[in-house]
Amino acid sequence: MMTENKDKRDNRTQVSRRTVLKGAVALSAAAVTGGFALNLAAPGLAEAMVKKLPAKWDETWDVVIIGSGFAGLAAAAEAAGAGSKAVVLEKMPTYGGNSIINGGVYASWDSKFHYRQKLNLGDDSPKQHATDTLKGGDYYNIPELVDVMVNGAEPALNWMIDEGGAQIRETVTRAGGHTAYRTHSAVAGVGREYTEALRKIAEKRGAKMVLNSEVTWIWRKDAEPASPVLGIEVKRGRRVLNIKATKAVILASGGFSQDLKMRLAHNPRLVASFNCTNQPGSTGEMIRFAQAVGADTLQMNFIQLYPFAEPETGILDTPAVYPFNGPGYGIVYVSKEGKRFVNELERRDVCAFAQINLGAGAKPTYSIFNEAMVLKMGGSNKEVEDGIAKGRFIKAASINELADKIKIPAAALTETVSKHNQYIEEGKDPDFSKPMTKVMIPLTEGPFYAVAQWPAIHHCMGGVRIDAQAQVIDVFGKIIPGLFAAGEVAGGVHGSNRLGSNAIPDAIAFGRVAGTNAAKAKSRT
Secondary structure (H helix, E strand, O other): OHHHHHHHHHHHHHHHHHHHHHHHHHHHHHHHHOOEEOOOOOOOOHHHHOEEOOOOOOEEEEEEEEOOOHHHHHHHHHHHHOOOOEEEEOOOOOOOOOHHHOOOEEEOOOOOOOHHHHOOOOOOOHHHHHHHHHHHOOOOOOHHHHHHHHHHHHHHHHHHHHHHOOOEOOOOEOOOOOOOOOEEEEOOOOOHHHHHHHHHHHHHOOOEEEOOOEEEEEEEOOOOOOOOEEEEEEEEOOEEEEEEEEEEEEEOOOOOOOOHHHHHHHOOOOOOOOOEOOOOOOOOHHHHHHHHOOEOEEOOOOEEEEEEEOOOOOOOOHHHHHHHHOHHHOOEEEOOOOOOOOOOOOOHHHHHHHHHOOOOOOOOEEEEEEHHHHOOOOOOHHHHHHHHHOOOEEEEOOHHHHHHHHOOOHHHHHHHHHHHHHHHHHOOOOOOOOOOOOOOOOOOOOOEEEEEEEEEEEEEOOEEOEOOOOEEEEOOOOEEEEEEEOHHHEOOOOOOOOOOOOHHHHHHHHHHHHHHHHHHOOOOO
């Protein structure tokens, strides 16, 4: 019996060796004939690694951009502006991805309006912004990538205002993890303010956009350092098309928060019971396709929770942005017991897990603010009225009445608010060591408001590896010719934790870099 089992194992070994050899021969033939494409992702047997290159191309463009959010639109605008024939491919039936439903908050040390200076909100600089970003990411960030973001933030914001007609509110907030008042708010209250501006610039410069175009492969012949990305395979309805990129392909497809399997593979604690702020298309397949043609990835386990999402659905609606914008002006976070549980100016990950660690039955927590804070936080009276009508904001004339309406102990909430008012006056928070500033507003005059909040999956800090020119790097540390990436699909900018309002400047700054450099690439006609 033992001899028979040994023979079976030997046979399996021989089969496995023959299979590998067969695959090696096939790959060698591919290199010789040029008729096969690189495919490092196929599971199972080695011969499955062969994938035939297109015999002909259905479309040809100079620069092909995958994804129509902040990064993709910025890349398209710059590529087209430099004279390249550029197309944006979007798999969803509408444009904008997560960007269009983003909270519209934008971190930049300054803008053309100089609101921080005019409102006497203290000093700031790109260096200070970079320092905060590195600290906020536990120094897992790649410093040269952080520099691209912080130095590109102001010119990108002014570009959207001047050329795209974007509008920002006449205030600047200080968000959690930031040491300065540098977060600007879109007048629209959502990311559409910026996506519309970018779309306008891109289309004015000649870029095209095609919806319902699902990319299903990236074409590259082999993993030799000089071997460029050739184009992509796209599914449109029942048709499968091969699109050639004579200069470059730019990945701007976002993260993978909606892909539960992929998410759990990298961060098993983010189980299915967590809600997600993302739109359904955030499924990460472009990261897999990039890996299949040799791209390196990094920090894929760093996935962020947004602490202030709507508790039942997980959406990031307009009321869900108020808790984020409020800490610099005195907003207070409280539990169901009416007590503070965290320094409100802490990073998102700290705030999120402070809520989760309250234990079973703690959902939801609340943010408490008053009318005097609304405009300072970048809000508007209409937004508050709309939020009340939808049941998202709860309004009351007194703290006791507010406590009664949200069903938390009135005595505890009154004591919490009274202590926080005292801390603002004294300039010191002995409970949670929050930095108290002179512009914080005590909760002494109503009307008062509460908004419910709870953490939801929000942002992937990891992704494909890029350099400061937005070029994708392979597993050997070499540039993959003709492949760029920008925005959430790329890793290394934010480290272990993204500071709120850094997403938009990251995506747009790197989108501009990617589009500019892609347009400079030598055409492979």
